[in-house]
Amino acid sequence: MAAYLSRLHHISLNVSNVDKVAHELVSRFQFNVFAARLTDRAKQLALCRGSAVFVVNERPNEARRRLNGHQSRVWSSVIAREHRDLNCLYGAHAHYPVDTVSNVCFEVDDVQSASAALRDRGLCEFLQPPTEVRDDSGRLTFSIIRSPVGNVCHTLIDRSQYQGLFLPGFHQVGSDSQTAGRSQCPITHFDHITYACPRSSTAHITRWYHNTFGFQRFFIDRNEDVDEGYVLNHDGIGLRLTAMEYWKCSESGITLPFKDEKEPDCKFVIAESLPEQGRNQVDTFLDQHRGAGIQHIGLYTEDIVRTAQTLSQAGVQFFSPPPAYYTEVGKQEEIVAAGHDPHILSQYGILLDTDIHRDTDNQRYLLQVFTKPIFGEDTFFLELIERRGATGFGEGNIRALWRSVQAYMENEEHDETERVNKQS
């Protein structure tokens, strides 16, 4: 049997400079630091906005380098011996050459039995067997498994015996920050996580998530082929998208014992590049990230315009579609019919997709915008998404999002070529 997940708990980032990335998330993206674990070997900060929680971990080679700089040489042997401890608590696999989103942590009912079931079936590789951690607020068991996607791992935790604010080892930071600024930035949860994956790897990944956690396929398009996924392979777009969701387990009658209310679903999207249309943003991610991984995370907001305004004022940069997007025949009318102002949407690069519900004939809307990459490389970025009835991903938005990123990357490559040419 698969190990059923009760909810997504947090997502970890492993970066070379925690302060820099945390500052970006706080000052620009309006996240609040609410818990921290600071030891002489590890630095971990937990930040939240609504139920979206990021843990930012410092990559251990950096912690070691700084420690070496500060301490006498005698320390080197101690550091070497305790190298394993440099790994951040609840994370594994921490050594990675570039800043990366490395772990999606889930709560499960019982880590011991979930891990035993997965191990007995030989379904996955454990990076950490079930391990108990305690502090004054109780105890918690966790294990860590490797996912089939690049450096991505999943920590499974059972926090039913833990009464503290976050996780054992973390202390509370700040106060009452959970609701601050909510009206200006109503981000409530993680909407979806998109993986950038090598060609022909999708089938293996979807099978693994189905067998391991009981994920179900989520069809992006009603005409989508079960095996092929949703394929866009013309007009310069070479993309195969396949989506999965995990809340079907509750709908199929399995009760989730300790949930008071149903958490919003977080979908997983697998993006594969197709070769026919030339190099693209998925290829760029795989190169610069040095392998498959989390390409972007969609942050759900109840008001995308207000959120984009607030974030933009705070210095967040968004990708914009070609200006013609907002003046295309029908687009303006579509935007107005959805109650929005085309001029305001164009100011922030917000895209709108409409579909009509097959049975009720109701109009459903989807609004999205991508931010520019967060780290030093052209790798990970965030997305804002507001859903008005639409539960999937609209074809029009996928095309426009793709083009907005592609235009930026091609410009960057052009600038880089110019720079190199000038130098030589």
Ligand SMILES: O=C(O)C(=O)Cc1ccc(O)cc1
């Ligand atoms: O539409 C979305 O939000 C997606 O997540 C689909 C997607 C995936 C990868 C891309 O490079 C562009 C778009």
Ligand SMILES: [Fe+2]
């Ligand atoms: Fe997305």
